[in-house]
Amino acid sequence: QNWVKFDINPIQNNVKTIIHCETPLVDKRVVKSSSGFREQRYVIQTSLDIGNSKWLIEMTLTNRDSMGFRMLLGREAMSGRVLVDPEQKYLLGQPSTDNLKELYKNSEKASSGLRIGLLASNPELYSNKRIMEAGEMRGHEMHFLNIKECYMKLDAKTPEIHYRGGIILNQFDAIIPRIRPSIT
Template sequence: MTTKITIGWREWLSLPELGIERIKAKIDTGARTSCIHAINIEEYEVDGEKWVKFTAQPLQDDEQTKITCNAKVKKIKNVTSSSGQKELRYFIETTLHAGKHSWPIEMTLTSRATMKFRMLLGRTAMENRVIVDTALSHLL
């Protein structure tokens, strides 16, 4: 990709492979990895490969809207949160839709129940594709 898209510090994004049509994400250049709020995470196998089933609650302040998601596990690894806590997390890969643009991203599954945003878009997912204008929001 030669032309980078400009996004604001928060954006409405879509994760269609997970069945999530809209999720408000905080664009976090301080975070290396992206993550999504996930609860009720269950591991299972398909043809000898690890998969996870989880519940996403994509809308902040809305515990009633729940989407059941399934994804192949890319890896399981310790991640250090912004508060310094280490947590073993599932990593998955899915397609991100940002306005008219889409590309594959890697993200982790974790509870963000106490956080304002149900998704963080980290710098690895934005690398060579995005310019962040911190003075703006909802450009997409």
């Protein structure tokens, strides 16, 4: 019997909480995404708990890091059991941060990523915001460093970045320079 092994991040916009899973493989199917892209996905069987009800469903596995939600519940999983009211939300209650922490307290915490500084002049610039978001989504600790408030001491043995009046920034794993020619 074939099995699949996969990790899930159960909390929306949180890549640090990880649950390792393995289960028997039910099938492989070609699935067409909402954008029209076709891909072959692994199919597993799992139980779905909603309110006081619980039943078995088939679920396809795919990487949803670039998508809006961690999971989409399809019509076949809900058929004959769930009635959808598009005007309502959180009918069973919205989970609080404390509820989620309690629910996933035994999950593994992802190893922390790199400490990365983004050296640029405009924190509101779309491309700078996207770099910061992308780094955080991948588990890195991102810091915006305003180029106008720092200077660099560059030498072969002890290079340093001094920031906001002389604070030495030496705890970074990487610096991403995004410096306009007019500032260099």
